[in-house]
Amino acid sequence: MGLEKFNPALAIHDLIQDLKWSVALREEFAASEASVLDRYPLRADERHAIETRNFLALYDMGLHPYLGGQFARLIFGNEAGKGATIAVNKLVESLQGKGSVA
Amino acid sequence: MAEIVFAAGAPHAPGLIGLLEAAPADVKDVVTTTYRNLADAIALAKADVLIVFANDHLANSRVRAYPDFLIGMAAEHRGPFEWFKPWIGCEDYTVKGSPEIAAALFNGMTRRGIRMFAQNENLKFDDNISVPVLLTNIAGSGIPMVPILQNCTVPPIPDQHRCYAVGKALGDFIRNDLPSDMRVALLGSGGLSHEPGGARYYFIDEAFDRWFLDLAASGDHERLLNELTLEKMEAAGSGGTAELLAWVVVLGAIGSKPGKSFGYTVHKDFKCGIGGVLWDMNANLPKQRAVA
Numbered sequence: 001m002g003l004e005k006f007n008p009a010l011a012i013h014d015l016i017q018d019l020k021w022s023v024a025l026r027e028e029f030a031a032s033e034a035s036v037l038d039r040y041p042l043r044a045d046e047r048h049a050i051e052t053r054n055f056l057a058l059y060d061m062g063l064h065p066y067l068g069g070q071f072a073r074l075i076f077g078n079e080a081g082k083g084a085t086i087a088v089n090k091l092v093e094s095l096q097g098k099g100s101v102a
Numbered sequence: 103m104a105e106i107v108f109a110a111g112a113p114h115a116p117g118l119i120g121l122l123e124a125a126p127a128d129v130k131d132v133v134t135t136t137y138r139n140l141a142d143a144i145a146l147a148k149a150d151v152l153i154v155f156a157n158d159h160l161a162n163s164r165v166r167a168y169p170d171f172l173i174g175m176a177a178e179h180r181g182p183f184e185w186f187k188p189w190i191g192c193e194d195y196t197v198k199g200s201p202e203i204a205a206a207l208f209n210g211m212t213r214r215g216i217r218m219f220a221q222n223e224n225l226k227f228d229d230n231i232s233v234p235v236l237l238t239n240i241a242g243s244g245i246p247m248v249p250i251l252q253n254c255t256v257p258p259i260p261d262q263h264r265c266y267a268v269g270k271a272l273g274d275f276i277r278n279d280l281p282s283d284m285r286v287a288l289l290g291s292g293g294l295s296h297e298p299g300g301a302r303y304y305f306i307d308e309a310f311d312r313w314f315l316d317l318a319a320s321g322d323h324e325r326l327l328n329e330l331t332l333e334k335m336e337a338a339g340s341g342g343t344a345e346l347l348a349w350v351v352v353l354g355a356i357g358s359k360p361g362k363s364f365g366y367t368v369h370k371d372f373k374c375g376i377g378g379v380l381w382d383m384n385a386n387l388p389k390q391r392a393v394a
Contacts, residue, residue: 002300002336002340002341003255003257003336003340003341006256006257008165008166008256009166013164013165013166014164017160017164020161020185021185021226023184064160064165064255064256064299064341065297065298065299065300065340065341066159066160066255066298066299066341066342067160067165067299068299069298069299069300069303070160070299072299073189078185078188078189079188079189079191080116080117080120080121080188080189080190080191081120081121081124081191081371084188084189088303088304088373091299091303092301092303092304095300095301096301
């Protein structure tokens with residue numbers, strides 16, 4: 001699973017970039033994820049995949065894998081050897097067939 | 103004529119800082135030996151400026167407006183960007199920039215038909231710049247740096263031939279546009295095999311890495327350009343291994359030179375093959391090994 005499905009039109013790319021770039025948005029996402037998602041023109045299946053932490057589905061839609069890895073860290077943890085390892089394992093579990101890892 | 107006095111390629115895996123302490127002794131030995139040798143070589147070269155090419159990692163631009171090359175023109179480069187700090191596990195750093203050389207580079211590359219973009223504001227640095235800056239003591243050396251973040255992962259990706267052509271233009275710029283007594287260091291930051299964000303996140307292609315290190319050190323650029331295809335790099339780790347294209351830019355600038363590696367190691371927690379090459383800027387190989 002590489003870059004062959006990449007679809008730059010997906011709104012989730014902007015969501016991930018904005019979350020990376022803004023502490024305030026990350027805090028808001030943690031407190032009220034739905035209100036943040038409401039601001040992005042997400043497809044219905046794209047939003048559902050985000051809400052169910054289904055990275056496999058997001059990659060099938062065309063999420064860029066590098067941003068997919070960062071999205072996993074935004075959700076599950078970003079600290080070296082700790083949350084980031086959990087994030088990697090959750091992501092791999094999803095991509096290797098499990099789908100939703102909510 | 104300005105002179106390229108240092109040229110090297112080295113990985114920037116974030117684990118090289120945050121996870122190094124917990125790594126096995128033989129792994130630590132290769133990492134510390136590699137970066138200590140590069141740090142010593144940079145210091146010995148007495149460079150006036152260090153130009154670093156590295157994968158941008160989608161850190162600065164949106165996917166629908168993505169530059170292939172983005173020059174950092176700031177007078178001071180600060181890193182890492184806030185969100186990457188716990189991930190890398192490194193201290194904050196500040197490196198002196200060189201707005202004058204960055205501007206000259208931007209203009210010089212434009213005149214040579216190479217489309218680059220440039221930004222006065224501090225770029226967002228993740229492991230791409232932070233790891234080599236800290237492991238080779240750039241921050242402490244006082245050498246001004248010009249970072250150039252490149253597109254190694256957003257299709258269409260400038261391939262090995264394009265990156266080599268960019269490197270040749272860079273070499274021409276250095277030799278003909280910069281002041282005649284200027285000493286320039288070049289670093290390609292990235293690789294070796296890894297697949298960040300992919301289903302094979304923990305995959306490291308040891309055979310590819312050893313092949314690449316030998317080829318990069320051989321000075322045989324014709325073979326390198328024929329064989330180091332995007333397809334081959336993607337097979338060795340999608341979305342990550344292609345950042346070896348930063349090394350290819352450096353190779354284009356220096357021409358055919360032999361290089362020296364300081365060992366190779368793999369460590370699951372790094373999720374990346376580790377090994378660097380320092381090229382001998384005083385050596386000259388037969389012309390047929392270079393690419394015209």
